[in-house]
Amino acid sequence: MKLINPFKPTAGMIPPVLIGRKTALDDFVDGIDEGPGSPSRLMRITGPRGSGKTVLLTELGEIARKRGWLVIDTTSDENIQDSIVRQLVKQPSFPVTSVKASVPFLSAEATFNQPLAEDDFRETLERSVQDLTDKNKGLLITLDEAQNVNREQMRRIASCVQLLIRKRQNIAFAFAGITTGVLDLLNDDSLTFLRRAKSEELRSIPLDEVSGALRATIERSGLEIEDAALDYATKATAGYAYLTQLVGYHVWRAGRQHAESSPRITLQDAEQGVRQARQDFDNAVLETALAGLSKPAIDYLLAMTAAKGASPTREIAERMGKPAADANTYRRILISRQIIEATAPGYVAFSIPFMRDYLVNNRHAILARYGVDESQGL
Template identity: 45%
Template sequence: MSFPANPFKPTAGVMPPVLIGRESISLDFREGLEDGPGAPDRLMLITGPRGCGKTVMLTELGLIAKQQHWDVIDETASEGLCDRLIARTAPKPGKISGATIKPTFMGASIGEIDIAPALRPASLRDAIVARLHVLGKGKGLLITIDETQDASLEDMTAISTAAQHMLRENAEVAFVFAGLPSLVSDLLNAKVLTFLRRASIKELGDVPLDEVRAALASTIRNAGITIDDKALDLATRATGGYPYMIQLVGYSMWRHARRRDGGMDRTILEQDVRVGVEQSRAKLGAGVCAPVIKRLSERCVDYLKAMAQDDGPSSTADIARRMGETMSYANGYRQRLLDEHVIKAPVRGTVDFAIPFLREYLRAEYRSDDGEA
């Protein structure tokens, strides 16, 4: 008997077979829907670094809402976000607070409306009210917005204003925003968005390794595949608890085991894990780390290379010394990297990588003759 289909899903935003380490968020959201208007988890803000599973989490919450017979509108922040939400939320073509939504073969057209900023809060609010009226009693509307850090302040002001009115009126609505960790400070500190400070904030970090091990074991063994404890431990450690890496390692070792001898022995061996880990690191580097490095200036990369010499947070003074520059000069690149969400400042005078495995990638790519990054 050959291997079954690979259950691991390392594609961005695709639901994995097991949502590892995020069960409490799902439970909070489900209870928020069941508890009715006013429940705090009907306004949620999910933050975390790239690849931590924010998009997957939004998909999971959308599935929960659909199980409760709610409508779900998913959007990703970019230019025209609020106008797209209005067009998608309105239940049918027509007039919504000064905006004519033109019909197409798909229903309300997207991108064919252009509403003045001052009218957008009322337009979105009217569109939501109309949608709820069509849905009827006992049903609601969930709006999720991914990559919220890329939304314009004007769009977020309009959306938060409309959301505030709807929640204040005890409407059957929920809003979930997801974005990079800077979203908390960038948006919540804006005076016009003080309403979002009441959001239930969920920070997605690394998954505890014991939970990773249990999830890998159950996914593999429930599929009728054998893996011994040594191979399982090796795979677990290699993930570092990083959700994207969990899926990459699982997918790659599964594929190598299946190809090794046609998969007839239905066993994942230690050699399969080692090859899978090596392939996963290469894919992570090419898919996540390399694009980040490519868009940075040479001196920004030098700053990161200086950081990569440390196993943990780096002293900004040490980085300036390694770069052969003054603190003032080096801090200019520090600020650029902070603005790009590539690094973070956990404690005053220190910086650390905000993107998991970027340190390891830099060490491998920029290894000098003496073995240091």
């Protein structure tokens, strides 16, 4: 049997076992089956980077597709309305005549270069969803990276979705993004309707589920794992989705090296794999986030490490020896780069798991890049 590494440590890739999402998926299945008005037809997925938001959106799409629904995936870095209309029109089942009659720009060689009028968008969406509902199908729209969405576009989508639900049409809308960015979005007065969305906050996955999934994945691939090795690998994931794949991937690789003589992954393999996984994580996630930051922005992050949880911004400014207004400039830059987030007025916390540990452990080397000798302090 050819041994192929089953783990998928890549953003957006469906993992071999989807861990800890049973309730969310069951809720969504109910939402589709229960009909218009079911709360789970509106879903908000939030969590830090690498917590599995994109994968969960994809799985919701699979569920909808299996029930004959049309699924349109969008992300906030495109014009969402254009993208939805373009994907609707592409469908072979698109109700051409009725929509074309009312949306003149769709006829002939319509180009989508000019911005779409709000009415045209509404009309196209309504007709398509009406047509799908008549055929006992429906439409799921997913939106990824929702924290960066253009408010006006979100408002338009939300108002169309709201109207279609009120007309008892088969429409579902699932949006995913970084927690505080999405909560911030929902504070917008024109988006109150979306506050009703069922919330799935992707917190850490219970370790017993991680352990079961690691073992099942490894055994299905043709290797085995010692209990102590499994325990060690499981703890190293901290229940964080991306790390479950990275740890699984490297631990499996360490075990494969001796698969000819023994297919059993040992504690030593697990230790080696975890070391590599953490190194990959540091390089791919943590270092990438820090790359290109100015010295004061780094100082801001280092000042935050004094607190284990959320840091008061006032204390950060004090520690940096800067006026609050200056510190605030760096706070804003770091929030926009999604390295930190405001957890409450006057408080910030790291948005990326393990960032604090990394800064504490590598403080010296990081400051040295800016020509600072650690002995001189901040």
